[in-house]
Structure formats: C-alpha cells, structure tokens
Amino acid sequence: MAAGQRRHRGPGQRAGLNRERILDAALALLDAEGAGALTMRRLAAELEVEAMTLYNYIPTKTALLDALVERVFAKAVPEPAEAGPGSRGDWAALLRDYAAHLRTGLLRHPGVLALAATRPAATPAALAAVERGLSVLTRAGFPLGRALDAINAVTLFTVGHTTAEVGTADAAASADWVAEQDTERYPLLTEAARTGAGTDDADRFTFAVNAMVAGFGRGLFQAQEASDNNAADSGN
Structure with a gap:
C-alpha cells in the first residue's frame, strides 16, 4: 500500500473488535436488559458491526x-501458588477463595445466574x-471423585x-x-428480625x-486415618 493511502474496512468490520470486547458487551447487555434482549443482532448493533461479523469470533x-x-x-x-511436586498446597484456602470470587462475579453479573x-x-x-x-485437592490427598464432589458442592451452593x-x-x-408478629409465639424469630441477627448475606455465605x-x-482426615489403619492391619 502506498504511503498516505488509507485501507478501508469492509462491511461489518470495526477496528479493535475481538472476542473479549464482544463478551464485555454481551455481559453489559445481559445485566442491563436480561437474557431476552441478548441476540446476535442486538449485540452487533451495540458494537456497531453487522451480525455476521460476530460469527468470526463466536460461532453460535x-x-x-x-x-x-x-x-x-x-x-x-x-491460580494456585507455585508448589513443588510433593507440596499439597492450601486446598482449603483455594475453595474458600473460589466461593468468594464466584459469588462476587455472579453478583456483579446477575444476568449470568440463570445461565x-x-x-x-x-x-x-x-x-x-x-x-x-482438582490438582490442588488431589495433591492434598483427596481421591479424585471426592475432589470433584467438593468443587461441585461449593459451586452449587454459591450459585444457589x-x-x-x-x-x-x-x-x-x-x-x-x-x-x-407475636413475640410470645415467635420470641426468637421476632428478636432476630428486630436486631438483624442472621440477615447479613455475606456473613451467612x-x-x-x-x-x-x-x-x-x-472427611479427608477420617479417610486417611482409615487408610492408615487398614495398612497397619495388613502389615500385621
């Protein structure tokens, strides 16, 4: 292309469009107007491109x-901290952090909750x-199935x-x-309602x-203890 010439973008193209920008716009639309408003045509309009352009980045x-x-x-x-091959890592902190971050993300983008x-x-x-x-949990001693159970349980509770x-x-x-309500019939419930006890969502979570x-x-400790006892019995 000769110096000073300007290359024209084809129909539907827009400088800087990429998958991240599309997802950002989709999240904003989903949060603002709900799942019913999120169509490829509407999303394309928000990004000022043609709908077909989006399919170059997201197929369906x-x-x-x-x-x-x-x-x-x-x-x-x-991201788990760097750990050597024999390190078990802090699996409990990972699960707690995962739950807290997931809750924060879902509250920030409530439109994703239904999805x-x-x-x-x-x-x-x-x-x-x-x-x-799973890598952190299994290194800590969780059997693979129980590790997956733990992650799924935390996920389901957090979403709910x-x-x-x-x-x-x-x-x-x-x-x-x-x-x-009647304080004689419901003394504890009315006290909780008056004082706010047990009503803080973040604290309960x-x-x-x-x-x-x-x-x-x-559960992990008991399983390991049982395994050790079985091993000891087998050695006798």
Missing part, C-alpha cells in the same frame, strides 16, 4: 452463552480452571445462595413484617462455606 448463540458462563467461572478459580444454573461451564478455559482446582440474594430485594420489608470446607477436611 450457544457458544456465546457458554462463553459468558466461562468468563465468570474461570476467573473465580485462583449458570442451567448449563455446565464446559469450555476449554472453564475446564482448565476446574483442572487447577447468590440466586437467593439477587431474588430477595424485599428482604427488609419481610424482616419488618416478622418483627411485628462465609459462615456456610467455612463450615463446608471444614467438613471436607474432617
């Missing part, structure tokens, strides 16, 4: 939805994130709890109603995740 609407779930889930799994509850996070990036978590948080906008009004992780740890 299904792939777009999968990518949105991937975006939230894959970012929630922290997360109905479709698996089955993209290469999402699978790589799960693989990272966050869905409830987003769907209870009238929680304050409900607490006010409970506080006005952290309490429950810590309890789950502690339970996983006890």
Whole structure:
C-alpha cells in the first residue's frame, strides 16, 4: 500500500473488535436488559458491526452463552501458588477463595445466574480452571471423585445462595413484617428480625462455606486415618 493511502474496512468490520470486547458487551447487555434482549443482532448493533461479523469470533448463540458462563467461572478459580511436586498446597484456602470470587462475579453479573444454573461451564478455559482446582485437592490427598464432589458442592451452593440474594430485594420489608408478629409465639424469630441477627448475606455465605470446607477436611482426615489403619492391619 502506498504511503498516505488509507485501507478501508469492509462491511461489518470495526477496528479493535475481538472476542473479549464482544463478551464485555454481551455481559453489559445481559445485566442491563436480561437474557431476552441478548441476540446476535442486538449485540452487533451495540458494537456497531453487522451480525455476521460476530460469527468470526463466536460461532453460535450457544457458544456465546457458554462463553459468558466461562468468563465468570474461570476467573473465580485462583491460580494456585507455585508448589513443588510433593507440596499439597492450601486446598482449603483455594475453595474458600473460589466461593468468594464466584459469588462476587455472579453478583456483579446477575444476568449470568440463570445461565449458570442451567448449563455446565464446559469450555476449554472453564475446564482448565476446574483442572487447577482438582490438582490442588488431589495433591492434598483427596481421591479424585471426592475432589470433584467438593468443587461441585461449593459451586452449587454459591450459585444457589447468590440466586437467593439477587431474588430477595424485599428482604427488609419481610424482616419488618416478622418483627411485628407475636413475640410470645415467635420470641426468637421476632428478636432476630428486630436486631438483624442472621440477615447479613455475606456473613451467612462465609459462615456456610467455612463450615463446608471444614467438613471436607474432617472427611479427608477420617479417610486417611482409615487408610492408615487398614495398612497397619495388613502389615500385621
């Protein structure tokens, strides 16, 4: 091309368009207007390109939805710290951090919640994130099946709890109603409603995740203890 000439972009092309920008725009549209508004045509309009241009980056609407779930889930799994071959890593911290990051991501993008509850996070990036978590848990001594159970249990609880948080906008009004009930018949419930005890979503979430992780740890210890005892009996 001669100096000073300007190359014209073809129909539907736009400088700087890439998969990340498309997903950012899709998330913004999903959060603002809900899943019903998220079509390839509408997304293309938001990005000021032709709809067919999007298919160069994301082949189908299904792939777009999968990518949105991937975006939230894959970012929630922290990168494990560098560890030697014999290191077990801090599996409990990984699960707690994963739950906290996933909740934060879902609250930031509530439009993804309905997708997360109905479709698996089955993209290469999402699978790589799960693989990272399984690696830490199995190095810590979890059998592979139990490691996957732990990750799935934390995931399902987080999605369910966050869905409830987003769907209870009238929680304050409900607490006010409970506080006005018969204090002799419901002394503890009315006290909780008046004082706000047990109504903090973040505190409840952290309490429950810590309890789950502690339970996983006890189960792991008991399994290892049973295995050691069996080994000792076999050696006698």
